[in-house]
Amino acid sequence: xxxxxxxxxxxxxxxxxxxxxxxxxxxxxxxxxxxxxxxxxxxxxxxxxxxxxxxxxxxxxxxxxxxxxxxxxxxxxxxxxxxxxxxxxxxxxxxxxxxxxxxxxxxxxxxxxxxxxxxxxxxxxxxxxxxxxxxxxxxxxxxxxxxxxxxxxxxxxxxxxxxxxxxxxxxxxxxxxxxxxxxxxxxxxxxxxxxxxxxxxxxxxxxxxxxxxxxxxxxxxxxxxx
Amino acid sequence: xxxxxxxxxxxxxxxxxxxxxxxxxxxxxxxxxxxxxxxxxxxxxxxxxxxxxxxxxxxxxxxxxxxxxxxxxxxxxxxxxxxxxxxxxxxxxxxxxxxxxxxxxxxxxxxxxxxxxxxxxxxxxxxxxxxxxxxxxxxxxxxxxxxxxxxxxxxxxxxxxxxxxxxxxxxxxxxxxxxxxxxxxxxxxxxxxxxxxxxxxxxxxxxxxxxxxxxxxxxxxxxxxxxxxxx
Numbered sequence: 001x002x003x004x005x006x007x008x009x010x011x012x013x014x015x016x017x018x019x020x021x022x023x024x025x026x027x028x029x030x031x032x033x034x035x036x037x038x039x040x041x042x043x044x045x046x047x048x049x050x051x052x053x054x055x056x057x058x059x060x061x062x063x064x065x066x067x068x069x070x071x072x073x074x075x076x077x078x079x080x081x082x083x084x085x086x087x088x089x090x091x092x093x094x095x096x097x098x099x100x101x102x103x104x105x106x107x108x109x110x111x112x113x114x115x116x117x118x119x120x121x122x123x124x125x126x127x128x129x130x131x132x133x134x135x136x137x138x139x140x141x142x143x144x145x146x147x148x149x150x151x152x153x154x155x156x157x158x159x160x161x162x163x164x165x166x167x168x169x170x171x172x173x174x175x176x177x178x179x180x181x182x183x184x185x186x187x188x189x190x191x192x193x194x195x196x197x198x199x200x201x202x203x204x205x206x207x208x209x210x211x212x213x214x215x216x217x218x219x220x221x222x223x224x225x226x
Numbered sequence: 227x228x229x230x231x232x233x234x235x236x237x238x239x240x241x242x243x244x245x246x247x248x249x250x251x252x253x254x255x256x257x258x259x260x261x262x263x264x265x266x267x268x269x270x271x272x273x274x275x276x277x278x279x280x281x282x283x284x285x286x287x288x289x290x291x292x293x294x295x296x297x298x299x300x301x302x303x304x305x306x307x308x309x310x311x312x313x314x315x316x317x318x319x320x321x322x323x324x325x326x327x328x329x330x331x332x333x334x335x336x337x338x339x340x341x342x343x344x345x346x347x348x349x350x351x352x353x354x355x356x357x358x359x360x361x362x363x364x365x366x367x368x369x370x371x372x373x374x375x376x377x378x379x380x381x382x383x384x385x386x387x388x389x390x391x392x393x394x395x396x397x398x399x400x401x402x403x404x405x406x407x408x409x410x411x412x413x414x415x416x417x418x419x420x421x422x423x424x425x426x427x428x429x430x431x432x433x434x435x436x437x438x439x440x441x442x443x444x445x446x447x448x449x450x451x452x453x454x455x456x457x
Binding site for chain 1: 353356376387388
């Protein structure tokens with residue numbers, strides 16, 4: 001078990017170190033998220049729809065789209081110089097490999113979200129004081145599950161033609177439940193509704209995470225055997 | 227090699243026979259629904275599309291479950307026939323979900339006064355359609371047969387687990403769709419002759435589903451022989 005975690009952390013650490021050295025992907029993903037926010041501000045009739053009304057949807061569309069964009073990076077990295085074959089030759093469990101890639105992706109997506117959130121507050125004039133903890137918790141719950149599914153799909157689509165097109169086609173259906181839950185929770189938090197109204201949604205999000213993270217851990221090894 | 231080819235041809239033949247039977251049955255369903263089944267009091271004639279829409283939805287869901295179950299079996303047994311069967315079910319399911327998604331709005335327009343509404347069942351069947359589409363697209367983009375089989379099996383399983391989540395989350399949005407009238411704990415509330423036509427139609431659609439899948443399976447078997455000959 002300890003060995004399993006050690007391998008996973010090593011793989012994650014390797015990914016993050018590669019990312020840290022170039023920073024291209026991270027900077028691009030954050031710039032992408034910021035641009036989505038800008039476009040959203042102008043993609044509405046300012047006289048009819050207030051920024052506040054649109055805020056929860058904007059936040060979650062930005063988070064989820066930049067998440068999907070970020071996932072492409074994870075295995076594209078391994079395709080160069082057949083690095084994935086090297087990883088697969090190592091005598092380690094494939095599930096540990098998945099966990100490592102997954103943790104690195106999660107760290108990447110959380111970083112993008114952490115930078116996007118202040119930008120969102122700035123651009124959309126939303127007051128998060130008092131609900132910040134709730135929003136962060138929702139973001140964690142909503143991101144955990146879909147990044148797991150996305151990591152599995154990224155490992156598949158990187159071997160196909162049109163990987164950049166194929167990944168969103170496969171992942172977006174899986175974004176629907178987390179996005180619905182997250183938007184419901186965010187809208188209620190922002191309008192100051194009681195916690196009892198959001199508890200059910202948070203439970204659904206947590207259940208989704210549990211189911212899909214487990215399933216991905218079990219299924220990933222099947223992708224990698226030859 | 228030739229024995230396999232004969233086998234593939236036999237599957238195609240069986241599929242053709244079943245499909246022909248199913249098409250005959252479909253003609254019978256049309257006659258039965260339009261001529262010998264009473265007209266619904268509130269909806270009038272538009273309700274007749276019910277006898278096409280519901281069985282199509284049934285077939286789409288059935289093929290979707292078959293994809294999921296055979297995907298699990300494939301990852302376990304690694305038999306290429308299971309992969310071929312899952313793919314055939316997905317191709318046929320895609321067609322049935324298209325029938326469901328076209329007949330639905332045609333019925334909804336006169337009855338609900340809208341082509342589309344985001345209720346739980348509509349949304350989840352739309353997602354079902356996109357999952358079938360993604361499944362087929364993924365298969366089309368992978369060359370290696372073993373890789374294709376493993377990847378699509380993983381997608382098939384994840385998709386099967388996703389569908390209840392989509393249904394649950396969208397359901398919590400409230401829903402316009404009629405509540406279940408046949409498969410529910412108490413006795414079906416559909417009048418006798420309507421229930422009869424519906425059940426016959428469901429049977430006919432199931433025969434069509436099996437016919438299509440068997441035919442498709444035979445075609446896929448033949449194609450795999452041809453590619454292995456070429457390679």
